[in-house]
Amino acid sequence: MPKLSHRTNGFTESIIRKMTRICNQYDAVNLSQGFPDFDPPQEILDRLKEVSQEGPHQYAVTWGADNFRAALARKQSRWMNRAIDPDQEIVVTCGSTEAMMAAMMTVCDPGDKVIVFSPFYENYGADTILSGAEPIYVPLHPPEFNFNIDELEAAFKQKPKALILCNPSNPSGKVFTYSELKIIADFAEKYDAFVITDEVYEHIVYKPYFHTYFASLPRMFERTISCSSLSKTYSITGWRLGYIIAPAHIIDVAKKVHDFLTVGAAAPLQEAAVVGLNFGDDYYEELQRKYTEKRDLFIKGLDDLNLAYTTPQGAYYVMMDISEFNSQDDYKFCEWLAQEVGVGAVPGSSFFREDVHHLIRFHFAKKSETLNEALNRLTTLRQKFTRI
Template identity: 80%
Template structure:
């Protein structure tokens, strides 16, 4: 038999999705895969019920239904602070996962290099390899997860085609400052590189931090490919509605890539989601307040248990230090944690290029009752360790 693609040689299954299966196996509270256990806004649910009866049920325009693109362009123009043309500067995708792949395949040729900050969401390295490109990893240094400007410059000196910027960051919860974004912009301009942004947590940012869209920086729209989705903002992760925003000369070929990858995002779901895109400022303010309360509740619980963590500035993830438990590695610890303690987390090593085995990632996009139950179980963590563990 012929061999499968050599590109897959270094691939493993998604550790995040694997931890969800382990959570289900042991009936653990799933704080691994980042999806809510609460319903989306009532208005969106009601719109979906209407669409189920009235349609549309057939293909939408490949690059997005016109009314969806118009609503999205109006919303993003307001929050990004730049005018966006719904007819030439948007392509609607099947989630931000496809949006990132479309962006990468649109600008990268085999052999190109792409800068990826480490830690990173697990898809970025895979996306780069699937495009035939080579990732250049630049570390973000804890506890603030800042980059060293000279390390970043050395990466740019390798003439990358693009840099991937996740802001707010998964898994660290870091929100990049204006100064940091300006340094990246200067290097992207100097070395003529694209910046591909993943901004799915754009509306989940905690005071005093502010999310700044990279494309809004002076002169940067022309070289920025902005990727995002509705998943986290409207608690509809299963709807898989994402998008790419970029100049027309980038979007035109991006639409072709998207067309041959998936043809188009689900027409009924685009129709139902329009009502969410038309929400006013009060919705996004309430969203931030909701997640601030969840964050504070969860962090207070971690404090009471005595666990060490990094305070997230945005998104809904917390990196927790497990050094004290002296586990052989974070993967074994997370499997044990789900089975014996009843809480599922993600091994931090899946996010780092560096040799990191002492961190795990929890998320707090859950009902307060769910978070309290997880904390109740975690309160018995040391007791469970003292009872004896495999290591």
Template identity: 70%
Template sequence: MPKLSTRLDWFSESIIRKMTRIANQYDAINLSQGFPDFDPPQELIEALKKTADEGPHQYEITWGSPLFREAVAKKQERFMNIKLNPDENIVVTCGSTEAMMAAMMSVCEAGEKVAIFSPFYENYAADTVLCGAIPIYVPLNPPEFTFNKDELENAFKEGAKALILCNPSNPLGKVFTRDELMFISELVTKYDAFVITDEVYEHIVYEPSKHIYFASLPGMFERTISCSSLSKTYSITGWRLGYVIGPKNVIDNCKKVHDFLTVGAAAPLQKAALAGLAFGDDYYRELTSLYTEKRELFLKGLDSIGLKYHKPEGAYYVMVDISEFGIKTDVEFAKRLAENVGVAAVPGSSFFKDDVNNYVRFHFAKKKETLEKALERLQNIRKFF
């Protein structure tokens, strides 16, 4: 029999999705894979019901329905403070997962290099390898998880054509400061490179941190491929609606990749989602307030248990230090946590390039009662380790 592709040897199956299966196996509270256990806004549910009756139920224009692209452009112009042409600057994708892949394949040739901050969301390394590029990892150094300027510049000296920037970041919840972003902008200008952003948590940021769109920085729109989705902002992770925003020449390439990769995102869901994209500023303030309360509840619970963690500035994840338990690997710890304590987390090693085994990641995008139940179970953690 012929050999299979060896590029897949670079990575394993998704550890995050695997932990959901383990959570289901042991009936554990799933604080691993980052999706809510509460409903999206009622306006979206009602819009979906109406669309089920009225349609459309067939293909839309490949790169997104005109109404959806216009709504995305209007909403993002408001927050990014950038003028967007819905025909030239936007491609609608099947979630931000496809958006990132389309962006990568649009700007990277086989054998070229891509800089990735570590820790990182596991898809980034896989995306890099799948498009034939080579990852260069730049550490974010604890306790504040900041980057060393020389180490970052060395990645560009080594030939990085693009940098993947997740802001706010998964898994850390780090929100990059303006000074950090300006330094990155200086490097990509100096070394003639791109920045591919993952900004799906753009509206989940905690005071006093502020999210700054990289594309909004002086001179950066032409060098930035902005990827995001509706999943986290509107609690519709299963709808798989994402988009790429960028300059026309990049978007023209993204349209080609997207057309042959997935053809198009679901037409009825694009129509139903218009209700969310039309929300006013009050919705986003309430979203921030909602997740601020959840963060405070969960972190206070971790404090009462005596667990050490890195305080997130954005997104809805928290990295917990498990060094005290002396378990050989975080993978073993996470499995035993789900089986014995009844709470599922993601082994932190899945986010790091180096051999780091002293973290697990929890998420707190859950109902108050779910979080309280999880914290109650975690009170017993030292009985099992």
């Protein structure tokens, strides 16, 4: 029999999704895979009910329904402080996962190099390899998860085609400052590289931090491919509605890649989601308040249990330090945690290129009662661990 593709030899299944299956197996509170256990806004659900009867039920325009793109352009123009052309500068994708893959395939040829900050969301390395490119990993140093300027420039000196920037960051919760973004921008200009952003947590940022869109920096719109989705902002992770915003000549190519990857995002879901895109600023203020409350509840619980962690500046993840347990295998620790303590987490090593095994990731996009139940179960952590 012929051999299978060699480019997938280093792939494993998604550790995040595997941890969800382990949680289901042991009836653990799932703080591993980052999806809410509460409903989307009622206005969106009401519109979805109407759409289920009246349509549309056939293909939308391949690169996004007209009214969806128009609403998205209005929203993002306000937040990005730049007029976005809905016809020439947007392509709608099947989630931000496809947006990132389409962006990578739009700019990368086999043999190109791409800078990836570590820790990173698990798809980035795979996207790079599937594009035929080679990842260059640059560490973000815990606990602040800052980059070293010399290490970053050394990566740029290798003439990468692009840099992937997740901001706010999954898994660390880091929000890059304007000065940090300016350093990246200067290097991108100096070494003539694109920047592909993943900004799905753009509206989940905790005071005093704030999100700066990389494309809004001077001269950066021209070399930025901005990827995001509606999943986290409107609690509709299963709807798989993502998008790319970029200059017209880049979008022209991204449309072609997207067309041959997935043809188009679901037409009825685009129609229903327009309601959310038309929300006013009060929605995003309430979203920030709600997630700040969830973050504070969860980290106070960790404080009460005297468990070490890094406080997230954005997104909805907490990296907990398990050094005190002297575990040499964070994956086995997370399996044990789900089975014996009843709480699901993701081993930190799945996010790092470096040899890091002392961190695990929790997420707190859950109802207060769910978080309190998880914290209650964690009260038995030390007692049960001594019996391993």
